[in-house]
Amino acid sequence: MALPADHRLTRIVATIGPATISPARLRLMVAAGMDVARLNMSHGDASFHRRAARAVRAAGRSLGRIVGLMADLQGPKVRFGDFGQAVPIRRGMPLVLTVRPAAADPERGVLPVDYPHLPREAEPGHEILVGDGAVRLKVRRVRGERVYCTVIEGTEISPRTGFHLPQAKPHGPALTAKDRRDLTLAVELGVDAVALSFVRTGEDVALARRLLRRRGSEALIVAKIETPQALDNLDEILAAADGVMVARGDLGVALPPERVPVEQKRIIEAATASGKPVITATQMLESMRYATRPTRAEASDVANAVWDGSWALMLSAETATGHHPVEAVRMMKRIIEAAERRLFKLPRRRRAPGPVPVSEGIAEAATWIAFDVGARAIVALTRSGATARQVARFAPSLPVYGYTPNREALGRMTLYRGVVPRPLRMQRTFSAAIRAVNADLKRRGEARRGELVVILGGSPDEPLGVTNRLVVHQIR
Numbered sequence: 419m420a421l422p423a424d425h426r427l428t429r430i431v432a433t434i435g436p437a438t439i440s441p442a443r444l445r446l447m448v449a450a451g452m453d454v455a456r457l458n459m460s461h462g463d464a465s466f467h468r469r470a471a472r473a474v475r476a477a478g479r480s481l482g483r484i485v486g487l488m489a490d491l492q493g494p495k496v497r498f499g500d501f502g503q504a505v506p507i508r509r510g511m512p513l514v515l516t517v518r519p520a521a522a523d524p525e526r527g528v529l530p531v532d533y534p535h536l537p538r539e540a541e542p543g544h545e546i547l548v549g550d551g552a553v554r555l556k557v558r559r560v561r562g563e564r565v566y567c568t569v570i571e572g573t574e575i576s577p578r579t580g581f582h583l584p585q586a587k588p589h590g591p592a593l594t595a596k597d598r599r600d601l602t603l604a605v606e607l608g609v610d611a612v613a614l615s616f617v618r619t620g621e622d623v624a625l626a627r628r629l630l631r632r633r634g635s636e637a638l639i640v641a642k643i644e645t646p647q648a649l650d651n652l653d654e655i656l657a658a659a660d661g662v663m664v665a666r667g668d669l670g671v672a673l674p675p676e677r678v679p680v681e682q683k684r685i686i687e688a689a690t691a692s693g694k695p696v697i698t699a700t701q702m703l704e705s706m707r708y709a710t711r712p713t714r715a716e717a718s719d720v721a722n723a724v725w726d727g728s729w730a731l732m733l734s735a736e737t738a739t740g741h742h743p744v745e746a747v748r749m750m751k752r753i754i755e756a757a758e759r760r761l762f763k764l765p766r767r768r769r770a771p772g773p774v775p776v777s778e779g780i781a782e783a784a785t786w787i788a789f790d791v792g793a794r795a796i797v798a799l800t801r802s803g804a805t806a807r808q809v810a811r812f813a814p815s816l817p818v819y820g821y822t823p824n825r826e827a828l829g830r831m832t833l834y835r836g837v838v839p840r841p842l843r844m845q846r847t848f849s850a851a852i853r854a855v856n857a858d859l860k861r862r863g864e865a866r867r868g869e870l871v872v873i874l875g876g877s878p879d880e881p882l883g884v885t886n887r888l889v890v891h892q893i894r
Contacts, residue, residue: 425817427761427836428754429453429730431488431697432747434470435461435738444477446744447737451751453832454486454730457609458738459600460495471607484839486611486832488640489604491597493615494590497580498548499530504576507569513555515546515565528564529575539586540565548572548581551671584646584672592622593629601629604637610829611638613663618647620658627658638830640697643685644668652688661695661833663732670700686726690766693778693811695833698723699732703750707740712749720750721757729810729835758815765789766813777885780874781808784888788814788872791890794865795819799842799851799875803827803834805885809874810834817864821855848877848887856893865893 431454432438432447444455455474457467471487478485501524507513514528517537522530537560540546546555546567553572557565592614593601604612614626623641630637641648641655644665648655656662664682673681682698689696702720703712712720723731731750737743765785774782788796795817798806806820813835820831821842831839840858845851852873859865873891876884 425836425838426451426751426755427758427813427815428724428728429833429835430747430750430754431456431699431730431732431833432743433458433490433732433734433736433738434474435735437739437741438737438743439466439470439473441473441476443743444473445480447747448474448477448481448483448485450744450747452485452747454488454611456613456732456734457487457489457604457607458734459489459597459604460492461738464603467603467607471609484828484832486829487607487609488611488613488833489600489607489609490613490642491600491615492594493597493642494588494592494594495580496533496536496582497531497578498575499532500577501529502577504574505529506574507553507572509569509571511569512558513567513569515567517563521563531581532578533590535589536565536583537563538589539583541586544583544585545570546581546583547671548575549579551582582668582671587647588616588618592616592618592625598629601626602633605630605633605635608826608829609635609637610826611640611660611833613640613642614659615642615665616645616648616668617641617643617655617659618645619651620654623655623658636826636830638695638833640695640833642668643681645672649681649685652685656688656692656694659694661697661729662689663697663699664728666698666700667734682723683726686723686728689729690727690811693808695729695807695810695835696727697730697732697833698726698728700734702731702733703736703746706736706742706746706749708742710742710745712753717753720753724754724757725761727813730833761815765815766811777805778808780885780888781805782812784809784872784874785812785814787888787890788816791870791872793872793890794869794893795859795871797821797855797859797871797873798837799848799855799873800824800827800885801876801882803830805875806831806837806839807834808885810837819855819859819864821851821858844878846878848875851875851878852889852891856891860893867893869893 432452433456519530544557554570555567638660641659642665736746823844828839
């Protein structure tokens, strides 16, 4: 069954920044293919994020599209303190890191760090990776509030530069005071998803969910996999989260370069098996920060992320501060569409044998029936968005229209592979919902008289989340 020419399965997440805050630019980005706007809470103040959220919603409304909002929390940042100018270093040079700013003496190689847990976490033999990993230090010993190191590689260390201890077990809180404030702001803005940085365990996700629910939010939680500890605990993180992100920036600092693509595939495979959204991120079209076209390697990277099974791909600096943000979105859309034309067309089968929940079984059956009868589309009637997600996990290669009376569910579905969110007033019966969908698809020109659509959902009087009906409907 051929993929409709105007339908794209893989979602595009684009970061909003100084280059894209204007309403006119955001409207162009939505028109170019942005499905979800990312608010990077590491940059910009509350006023900026409020302005961005309003502009994104307005751009979507003006084009008749549902655009999701995702707040990406900064997480616990480990940084050097302020010490004036950059300090030159050389291989073999001794350095001392102190958590007491008053004890710092940069001219003698004693540098302050803005992380009180460092002496508890660092152990002899551990590596400290500074910035993007261009500077590497090795811990020799720890004495009181000081960590004694030797330079392995690098030429200078600048004030306020971040660093990583990939071998250490973190002692700091999973959510900082800033993260908690930003979480409150995210709920105020009505975001559809929250991305958690430096997730270590499933309990980190559970904590964030408790905080969201106390604030009255059912936003999706996307756990960013960017540390060795997160890789070790991937299964429990996937069980606790609503989705994951392959955060290749910090992951690429913590791991050798050759391991990143291997772990990327493992994360995507695990998320696919769990039926959860997975976003592949970082430097996908990095050269388009300045150039109007990507490198061949970047185009291949985007295509391979699609073929691996990513539900969404993310643009970061390309759209936040880049010179060609609209072109970057447009180019990513073109590469995705070209890659998807080469996708294997059969729906995916679940790997686990044996009984499954009724909702999951019906979703899988719907994708295969739609394939077998040559249906024009699959329609998920859903109140929470869960039915649409269940269908998306089986990767059908035709449109999935997620009809819902729930405004929050509309936003959540923007992250689901192949799902087009659609508002629909609450209907009294399942039959009434089918008639309403029939009329809407015809009005939009997305299905013609005589074509088949597969419709699944639950009766209006059933509990939330129950999917127990499946109909092959001929458009009238």
